Amino acid sequence: MSNRRDLELTNLHRVVARLRASVMAIVFGGAGGTLVFIATAWLLLRGGRVVGPHLALLSNYFPGYDVTWPGAFVGFFYGGLCGALAGWSVAWVYNLVVAIRRGK
Numbered sequence: 649m650s651n652r653r654d655l656e657l658t659n660l661h662r663v664v665a666r667l668r669a670s671v672m673a674i675v676f677g678g679a680g681g682t683l684v685f686i687a688t689a690w691l692l693l694r695g696g697r698v699v700g701p702h703l704a705l706l707s708n709y710f711p712g713y714d715v716t717w718p719g720a721f722v723g724f725f726y727g728g729l730c731g732a733l734a735g736w737s738v739a740w741v742y743n744l745v746v747a748i749r750r751g752k
Contacts, residue, residue, distance in 0.1 A: 664750075666743050672735035680731020684723035691715055 684706070691700040692715065700715040707713045710726040 664746055666746055667739040669736045669739040669743070672739040673732040674735070676735025676738070677728040677732030680734070681724040681726075681728030683731075684727030685720050688715055688720035688723050689717075692717060692720070 687703060688700070691703060704715050706723065706726075710723060712722045713719050713726060714722075
């Protein structure tokens with residue numbers, strides 16, 4: 649029974665793919681930037697007397713961001729940067745766990 653389990657684990661190690669950190673960074677960065685841009689644009693188009701007080705709190709972390717049209721582009725940049733960092737980190741940790749599980 650042990651030989652069968654060893655064979656299954658060996659086959660599993662061959663099929664577990666490593667993630668490309670650069671691709672994950674691009675995908676997460678695009679998604680993060682787009683999310684902040686769309687959220688800002690949605691609030692601007694919706695309008696009102698007070699526009700997006702909660703989303704405006706991002707200016708504490710993103711210098712230059714505000715719930716305005718120029719701020720939407722600044723938010724796209726910062727959202728993309730944070731998303732890229734998150735995507736790269738996820739891929740790096742995943743690849744580290746895969747390497748440890750393989751014993752390399």
